[in-house]
Amino acid sequence: MDQTDIPAPVEHDRAVFPDGLTLDCGTVLAPVEIAYRTYGTLAPERNNAILVCHALTGDQYLAETHPLTGRAGWWARMVGPGKPIDTNRFFVICSNVLGGCMGSTGPRSPRPSASDTQGEAGTDDVAEPWGTDFPPITIRDMVRGQHALVRHLGIERLFAVVGGSMGGMQVLEWAATYPEMVFAAMPIATAPFHSAQNIAFNEVSRQAIFADPDWHGGRYWEVGAIPARGLAVARMMAHITYLSEEALTRKFGRRVRRESTPPATPCTVAEPQSLSLFGEIFEVESYLRHQGSSFVHRFDANSYLTITRAMDWMDLGAEHDGDYAGPFAGTATRFCVISFSSDWLFPTSQSRVLVRALNRAAANVSFVEIGSDKGHDAFLLDEPDFDRTVRGFLSGAAEHAGLGHHAAEA
Amino acid sequence: MDQTDIPAPVEHDRAVFPDGLTLDCGTVLAPVEIAYRTYGTLAPERNNAILVCHALTGDQYLAETHPLTGRAGWWARMVGPGKPIDTNRFFVICSNVLGGCMGSTGPRSPRPSASDTQGEAGTDDVAEPWGTDFPPITIRDMVRGQHALVRHLGIERLFAVVGGSMGGMQVLEWAATYPEMVFAAMPIATAPFHSAQNIAFNEVSRQAIFADPDWHGGRYWEVGAIPARGLAVARMMAHITYLSEEALTRKFGRRVRRESTPPATPCTVAEPQSLSLFGEIFEVESYLRHQGSSFVHRFDANSYLTITRAMDWMDLGAEHDGDYAGPFAGTATRFCVISFSSDWLFPTSQSRVLVRALNRAAANVSFVEIGSDKGHDAFLLDEPDFDRTVRGFLSGAAEHAGLGHHAAEA
The missing domain is CATH 3.40.50.1820 (Alpha/Beta hydrolase fold, catalytic domain)
Structure with missing residues (x-):
């Protein structure tokens, strides 16, 4: 980003x-x-x-x-x-x-x-x-x-x-x-x-942020970047925990869509061809990528770390x-x-x-x-x-x- | 790594x-x-x-x-x-x-x-x-x-x-x-x-791998690296899904330990001080980091992508x-x-x-x-x-x- x-x-x-x-x-x-x-x-x-x-x-x-x-x-x-x-x-x-x-x-x-x-x-x-x-x-x-x-x-x-x-x-x-x-x-x-x-889910989300190449030890503002990929991964995972298996099945089931639109995820890595059978992805993937990519525009990674930790200590x-x-x-x-x-x-x-x-x-x-x-x-x-x-x-x-x-x- | x-x-x-x-x-x-x-x-x-x-x-x-x-x-x-x-x-x-x-x-x-x-x-x-x-x-x-x-x-x-x-x-x-x-x-x-x-959990694990700076578009062997952080995040998240809330509570509860030992995670980023209250971390975090870091030594990231995708298509x-x-x-x-x-x-x-x-x-x-x-x-x-x-x-x-x-x- x-x-x-x-x-x-x-x-x-x-x-x-x-x-x-x-x-x-x-x-x-x-x-x-x-x-x-x-x-x-x-x-x-x-x-x-x-x-x-x-x-x-x-x-x-x-x-x-x-x-x-x-x-x-x-x-x-x-x-x-x-x-x-x-x-x-x-x-x-x-x-x-x-x-x-x-x-x-x-x-x-x-x-x-x-x-x-x-x-x-x-x-x-x-x-x-x-x-x-x-x-x-x-x-x-x-x-x-x-x-x-x-x-x-x-x-x-x-x-x-x-x-x-x-x-x-x-x-x-x-x-x-x-x-x-x-x-x-x-x-x-x-x-x-x-x-x-x-606590375990929060810890995974924090590690995802730390793993981002734009994390820069938490001083990402110095290079004009934000750890968007890691923060998006954290949000995607958390979003699954906010829903239920039934809700995900009702909303998306196993429906697929053509990969015609550019990926909504902030991840700039092209997906390997081997992850697409007949050029299709699952709707639930597209939804989660959107959730991840829209989140990073409104939330700060260091706040995410601070607040998840506050919850853990509760x-x-x-x-x-x-x-x-x-x-x-x-x-x-x-x-x-x-x-x-x-x-x-x-x-x-x-x-x-x-x-x-x-x-x-x-x-x-x-x-x-x-x-x-x-x-x-x-x-x-x-x-x-x-x-x-x-x-x-x-x-x-x-x-x-x-x-x-x-x-x-x- | x-x-x-x-x-x-x-x-x-x-x-x-x-x-x-x-x-x-x-x-x-x-x-x-x-x-x-x-x-x-x-x-x-x-x-x-x-x-x-x-x-x-x-x-x-x-x-x-x-x-x-x-x-x-x-x-x-x-x-x-x-x-x-x-x-x-x-x-x-x-x-x-x-x-x-x-x-x-x-x-x-x-x-x-x-x-x-x-x-x-x-x-x-x-x-x-x-x-x-x-x-x-x-x-x-x-x-x-x-x-x-x-x-x-x-x-x-x-x-x-x-x-x-x-x-x-x-x-x-x-x-x-x-x-x-x-x-x-x-x-x-x-x-x-x-x-x-x-499928949603698998997609998050894949995005964690893509977000790793050592992913190199999947050609990580060319630079003698492996996307260890992303693969560890993927494994940590998956590991939570393999257990139950009851099992995690029984095994770890909210017990904490001193951060006396070096972190077992392959993540080389020092954790912000703000994530530690009185120098303690939760045992469940230490356990998950160990699960993540030991996994990357025995598993290939591209295989992880290929196999999770095979499951999704089932x-x-x-x-x-x-x-x-x-x-x-x-x-x-x-x-x-x-x-x-x-x-x-x-x-x-x-x-x-x-x-x-x-x-x-x-x-x-x-x-x-x-x-x-x-x-x-x-x-x-x-x-x-x-x-x-x-x-x-x-x-x-x-x-x-x-x-x-x-x-x-x-």
């Missing part, structure tokens, strides 16, 4: 915290910027805010056209006026995670120089990006960044925190770290720990001798745990571990396994049962919270 | 077929060499031969020390005197598949020059390897090579054909293509077609309007279909498709799903129920075939 393919910078709305944050690794990261978007109106009582947490490759462009891809926001079908997360009623906040690449502080952000940290501002030098020197980030660190943002917005207590996959991990860390600030929590298609299998039981009830002792938060029957990346069995722990902590918890053959990505797709569950839980919780039916109009 | 890491050539026993084979793609591949090993003694009646077919990365060194790795044969626990496939009773043949890299004709074999094909032998030129110009191979082509070998050994009819995974695909092609030569067939942990999900129903009973119409072969409950690469549902098709073809078929949490690789591991099933089916079939209890001693 040559330099012209690198996307132009986009200006993101953000909050700046000059004093930064103390991370789990002990490093004080400063300054910290958190890029975010909001939808709907904050009620005068400031009691109708819902924080939505995004997944590994998501971002803050939840319910509007994405400024880089031009596509609809990743949860536009869930969040908006009259939708299950109803912006006529709720004030919805979504921020790019710490370590991300869509405006929040991450590996692509300028690394403060020694002179900056000594308070000698005003140098005209263009700062180098952090790159692989960006400090290790945990899910709790991401939540610390969101916490700073929520306070910055003048909100003392969130009505709800909602998220799927890695977003669900953040929901759990919110409920564990700032329980008094979370009235309701909806962890979706997630787990209170990252499994050995999921283990809410670690500080409680492996007891997942520990972090939730005495919680007053109302939980709704949701899993999908065909999700094999975060299977229902892992949600059950969470639900049993919440029960042991005497938490107010409901649990729904949505029947779906769409796999892990079901939380992003059209699943009417899921929509009804989200809408129903939020309505019930709003009643208990004493929110007016249209809080924003109150 | 530098040149000194490339394994020294090993001499393999082989049969040579100067006239070669006509492949499914229409190419006449000549000459063809099939490398093989045998165990036990062929009965004077030549009626006690069992052909064992190996999986994607297996080879003919079934029940003896492997000449490259120094490790026990891949099915040494199944095949030998007194073992479930009893070499006191049966004559066991195992050959390296066409397209492989352990002595049978494949991408690493010398490509006959134009003068060779015109019969002008005797040139002293060292022939170039086929490389990526090796013709596309199907599972049926692999079976054609085995068929030539079996006839070469003077055997008119095999008592049984047995194999797991891609080996099971070969068992099915044997029963479909040469039904009169197969008395009993045991397809294990396999399917009569390759699923969209499995679809026994393709020539029968999608009816998997079609290839088995009128079969007299006795089938024993075996699956493993935790195998998600070749799940039991796919074995059921096969069993239902065999039932429609009025075949003699038994079906056993072995309860196991070891995933796809269970057929290579210690599963006493599986051993008993193999032993029982072969004993019963031998009685029906009129084999003496110790045919080799008859």
